[in-house]
Every structure is written in structure tokens, then in C-alpha cells.
Amino acid sequence: MTTGMPAGPATWVLLEGASDVAAVRALAERAGLGLDGSGVRLVDMGGATNVRRHLLDAARAPASPRVLGMCDIKEATFFVRALRDLGCAVSCAQALPGWGFQLCDRDLEDELMRALGPGRVRAVLEDLGLTDRFATFTQQPAWAARDFHEQARRFAGVASGRKELMAQALALALHPRSLPAPLRGLLDDLSGDGPTFSSLGATERTGS
Template identity: 35%
Template sequence: MRRTVILVEGESDRAALHAAAARRGEEPPARIEVLHGITNLAKALAAHAGDRVVVLFDGDERARVARAIERAPTTPIAAIACERDLEDELIRALGADGVLAVIAAEGDLPAWRALRGQPFHRGRPVDEVLHRFMGSIGGRKLRYARALVEALRPGAIPRPLVDALAAAR
């Protein structure tokens, strides 16, 4: 029996897909497998030979994904790239003010202000510092993936998440 699986780079990607499905009033995909890094894609594609596979990945990994697909025994039904990465997609979709409202709701404004006050980050674009903030402490990407998606209107969910869910249906 052919199963459908979405392969994602990290746990935060899986959390965002589940939250996006819920936000859109859809059932989450039955199977989302975390690769723990795109370098494991070739092995995962081999393990899913014969399955319907969707790959969601960071834009700067296009060449690596293409090489893995070339060597794979099966071709994914969709390989969907985020422009930069999922955090960037979510920050753009919600806007800096929206992300800061989520950070406030999560009780992380003191940590945000501390990062923003560091000499390197003074004067840098807010969206760049927000991107750094998401990855600055272990577990923060995972925590915020769900919170940022839940703060979005259903029609504002980033295209890569929508496309991955649609391809898996």
C-alpha cells in the first residue's frame, strides 16, 4: 500500500505543518517524518521507495535536494522550498509587529530586548534580528513555529506550508 509522507528538516517544520492544518480546518497529514537535517534526505527517500513523498526544505538547500532526488529510487510528488527557511516565511507572513506580539504573549520580551540591545544587532533590520532570535536558544524554533502559525489568519499561512499540505492530500 502506498503511503503518503512529508519529509521535513526539523521538528519545528512538523509543528508548523500540524498547526497550519489545524488553522485551515484540515486534518493534519497522517505522516510527517523529521529528517534531522537535509543531509539525511537521500536515505529517507530510499526508505520510502514506492511511497508518495513530499519534501519541504530550506531554499538554500536546493542543490543538495536536487542531488538526493537524482539518486533516489523514487521521485517525490513535490519538493517545496521555503524562500530562505520556515522561520523567515513565518516572520514575513505575520510581520515584525505580529511576531513581537507573539513574543510578548510567550513572555519572551526581556530576551528579545537583550538580543536587540547587543552591539551586533543594533541598527540591523528587525526581521533579521527576529530570525536570529528564533534560532538563538534550543527549542525556541519548535515553540514559536506553532505559536506563529496560530497567530496567522488562515489565508495568510505561508505558501510552502499550504503547498506541502495540498500535495500530501
């Protein structure tokens, strides 16, 4: 996981947290993108509220990096405001993918679990040796009556390091053709030219 900003030419991928970094890194490496060798840095922002600071770092960098990212739709306003503050004419949250920032409906774990379905999520829990702990968790009064999807989402976040572990495993359990739209869009951006961001602002992709 990378939290600091590189000084040289690179692509910076701004992500909300460590679990997003774990999933994107696993999928990018599986796709043969070679992040480290190509100067790509996955940045754990520690929350969407910090996006403006990271965009300012990019704008001030000696060699302007290409900036991509991904966020939850409920946090998209932070990205829109930050980009507008730096001179980017972002019309609304739904326009963010055209600027290189993909949108998750709820969060990345939700996207991954919906794409896999309950049976394959259970298989991931079993592969990780978490089946018994999950069963104990679902017996708690507050969660016993919830559906499996909500139980699994909450279970991922109740122990230190589990969210990253599960995000990586869930991502790798998906066939490349079955990736959720935000992850597919981000990987496509990483493998292509994508938008640019510098002290002069950002350039929206045409035709997006």
C-alpha cells in the same frame, strides 16, 4: 515529532528540522487534516543532507508511501540530487514543487515572519512571554544595529526549543488565506492526491 519511518501505507512529509515539523503539524491540525488518523507522518530529517536516506527508506517500504516535503532553497540541491539518484527526472530546484517538495526562500521562519509583518511578530513574542528576553537580546552589540526581522530570526534559534515554539506560534498567528506559498502548497498537497514515490520512482504532477 516523528523521526522513524512507518511501515504501513502512509504519506511521509520530509522536513528539515523540528521547527518545520511544529509549524506544519499546527497548521494541518487547524485545517482539520487529521494527520495521525489519516496515516500522515511528519519526519524530522535532522537536516536536508539526510534526504537521500529517507527517500531510500520510502522506496524500500513494503507499502509504497506518498512522499512530500519542504526545504530551504539553499538546500534544494540535496533534494534534486537524491531524487535523480532514484530515477526521477527533476530538471532543477525550481521544479521541485511539481514533485511534491515545496521551497522556502530562506527558511520557514523567514517566510512566516515576512507574511506576518513586524507588528504581529512582536505580538507573538508578547503572547509567548518573550518580549523582555528579546529586548535583552537586541541590546547585544552584534545585533543592536540589525533590523527587527533579522533580530527576530536569530532570536528564535539561540535557545533550545525556542525555534519550535516560535514556529508553531507564528504559523498559527497567520490567517489561513495569508499562508506563505510553500506552506500553502504543502497543505494543498496533503489534502489532495499529490505525487507518488515508490521503488519504481516518482511521478511528477501534470499541470504543475
